């Protein structure tokens with residue numbers, strides 16, 4: 001009898017994240033890691049470095065991942081799920097390769113991977129799969145056993161991801177002065193990416209303009225707006241806008257930018273705005289700088305009341321969602337039929353990225369997909 005609470009075949013969970021600097025001396029080497037081989041203009045790097053120096057050279061992301069690790073371990077222990085949890089990053093210590101080496105040495109052979117990005121896109125999905133392939137190649141070259149890694153599906157529409165954000169938007173609305181509250185605009189934000197990357201995101205030919213990346217964000221925005229309507233009785237007007245654009249100015253990226261959009265809303269007479277950063281799993285530097293610093297200053301200049309709603313972070317409902325995703329995938333791998341929790345119009349995302357999903361500009365090996373060179 002196969003128990004749906006069993007993690008088998010998985011023997012460990014890996015939290016896979018971006019990484020960030022932990023002090024002023026880390027900032028430049030961190031940015032060099034992030035932009036290795038990608039031709040980000042030096043001007044942009046200097047500017048991004050300044051954002052980190054404003055906060056003492058410390059990105060909030062590592063602390064948030066430590067809090068998420070604690071929340072996951074607590075949730076697993078409270079629910080009798082015996083599955084060790086490890087953490088590795090793309091761009092800073094603890095580095096992914098070091099973590100996978102440690103996991104292999106600890107005897108783990110079948111690893112479930114949770115990336116701290118909820119949506120499809122090259123940066124949020126395939127690039128993590130490329131990082132996994134690079135690290136597995138190092139283990140192979142060192143003569144270590146190469147574990148099998150399975151990346152858990154995109155969780156943008158999992159209730160444990162959406163519901164904490166609904167609460168966040170409700171709290172921000174409640175925090176606005178009463179006279180502007182019901183007229184407020186809900187402005188959902190996510191990381192801008194090149195329009196070419198957005199259009200190609202997700203399985204080939206599955207979506208129109210903007211690809212899976214935009215479609216998934218729109219689905220989450222609609223879910224939040226609908227939940228807010230149920231709870232407040234107000235059908236708020238809303239938009240999806242973008243932030244944190246980089247890259248050369250002549251290359252089109254997703255628009256409008258949040259700051260330009262605030263100007264437009266102000267000139268349209270919108271009395272207040274809630275900015276909801278649904279593209280981010282926790283309060284990354286993009287949230288602290290681009291929204292809480294830059295966009296908030298822009299709103300103050302315009303005399304427009306704004307609030308920024310909470311990201312999911314280490315919310316216990318998100319930790320429970322991760323447990324659900326692990327057990328769902330474990331059951332699937334054991335050949336069992338199991339409910340796949342998902343809200344909205346798009347349904348649960350695929351387990352295994354098909355060939356050509358979220359393509360890179362230059363093809364590189366990627367693990368945990370149909371085109372993986374590893375089992």
Ligand SMILES: CC1=C(CCC(=O)O)c2cc3nc(cc4[nH]c(cc5[nH]c(cc1n2)c(C)c5CCC(=O)O)c(CCC(=O)O)c4C)C(CCC(=O)O)=C3C
Nearest residue numbers: 018020034048059060061116117123124191193246284285
């Ligand atoms: C879609 C997306 C996510 C969300 C999905 C996910 O979470 O993975 C994300 C997350 C993050 N991006 C981050 C930081 C940076 N991203 C950069 C550059 C870029 N991001 C891009 C996209 C995304 N990025 C793109 C298309 C570029 C340009 C090309 C490239 O370089 O790929 C650069 C270089 C300088 C610059 O151009 O701004 C930095 C420093 C941090 C850490 C923040 C912290 O420290 O708290 C996090 C969580």
Ligand SMILES: [Fe+2]
Nearest residue numbers: 123191244286
């Ligand atoms: Fe980024």
